[in-house]
Amino acid sequence: MTRTITARAPGKINVSFRVGPPRPDGYHAVASLYLAVSLFEDVAATARADAAITVSLHPGSSAVADPEDFPLGEDNLVIRAARLLARHTGHVAGVDLEITKRVPIAGGMGGGSADAAAALVACNALWGTGLNREELSRLGSRLGADVPFALSGGAAVGLGVGDELSPLLLRTRTDWVLVPASYGLSTPAVYSRLDTLRDGLDVPTPTEVEPAVVQALVAGDHGALAGLLANDLTPAAMELAPELAAVLRMGEQAGALSALVSGSGPTVALLASGPEHAREIANQLLDEAGLAAHTVHGPVHGASII
Known part of the structure; x- marks a missing residue:
């Protein structure tokens, strides 16, 4: 009988995101407050008799408008992850990987991670390769800065390029409305535009997330948190996608406590006071602006077998 194991991992919101100047390696130092939210990606791994590694897209992938546009080649992060694990452990058997995508593609929510x-x-x-979570996280950091957080989930402060994580224990959940766009934004393009906007400015390297925003999230103080949401990438994302300004405005008009661009965008995250308030915001956006939105909450667990 063919064996299949399915794992699920969450998308994320950057509740606070500070970006420093470019480093010599081309990356940017950041100080991020990550929150894993209840919009998930699933990957089903099915054993093969040979050493081939393949990837396919599940028909129920709600984040993919046109499956023909979704890349399934060797650059797909799922294939890269499997090959990296195989090389690291010396494992030689193959696997068929099927992705169910729900997190917006190129949406600033870490779906690929x-x-x-x-x-x-x-x-x-x-494969029974036996790596623990810490070892998987070290491998994951070679695939992308957000992969370690997708493995750990919950909430965390991320420094370095976002992969130096300090987990937080939250006392309560927060509820959000996510408004995806019909288009994506290239993360490198957003960072490049930010550098252009900052040309000639003395930008400090962030060394911490503002303690007040950490405290507000930990305590579940929605009122305080609403005034502290911040994302240094917002001006660059809005230059590349000017329509984001209207979405942010409509979210606030629909009653959101606050609105921000998630990561490099273009997904917009709207803070709600609770689950019922989140549903009200989502319904109003659909009724008055025709915007389909997801109600989510955080924190949720990181990647795990389902």
Whole structure:
């Protein structure tokens, strides 16, 4: 009987995101407050008799408008994750990987990183390679800065390029409305535009997330948190996608406590006071602006077998 193991990993919101100047390696130092939210990617790993590694897209992938446009080649993070794990452990058996995508593609929510994290967890279990979570996280950081957080989930402060994580224990959940766009934004393009906007400015390297925003999230103080949401990438994302300004405005008009661009965008995250308030905001956006939105909450667990 063919064996299949499925793992699930969450998308994320950057509740606070500070970006420093470019480093010599081309990356940017950041100080991020990550929150894993209840919009998930699934990766099903099915054993093969040979050493081939393949990837396919599940028909129920709600984040993919046209499956023909979704890349399934060797650059797909799921294949890269499986190959990296195989090389690292010396494993030679193959695997068929099927992705169910729900997190907006190129939406600033770490969907690709969630795919990679789920693939690492699923293949590690399927192949019996026995790596612990810390070892998987070190491998994941070679695939992308957000992969370690997709593995850990919950909430965390991320420094360095976002992969130096300090987990937070939250006392309560927060509720959000996510408004995806019909288009994506290239993360490198957003960072490049930010550098252009900052040309000639003395930008400090961030060394911490503002304590007040950490405290507000930990305590579940929605009123305080609403005034502290921040994302240094917002001006660059809005230059590349000027329509984001209207979405942010409509979210606030629909009653959101606050609105911000998630990561490099273009997904917009709207803070709600609770689950019922989130549903009201989503319904109003649909009724008055025709905007389909997801109600989500955080924190949620990181990549795990389902």
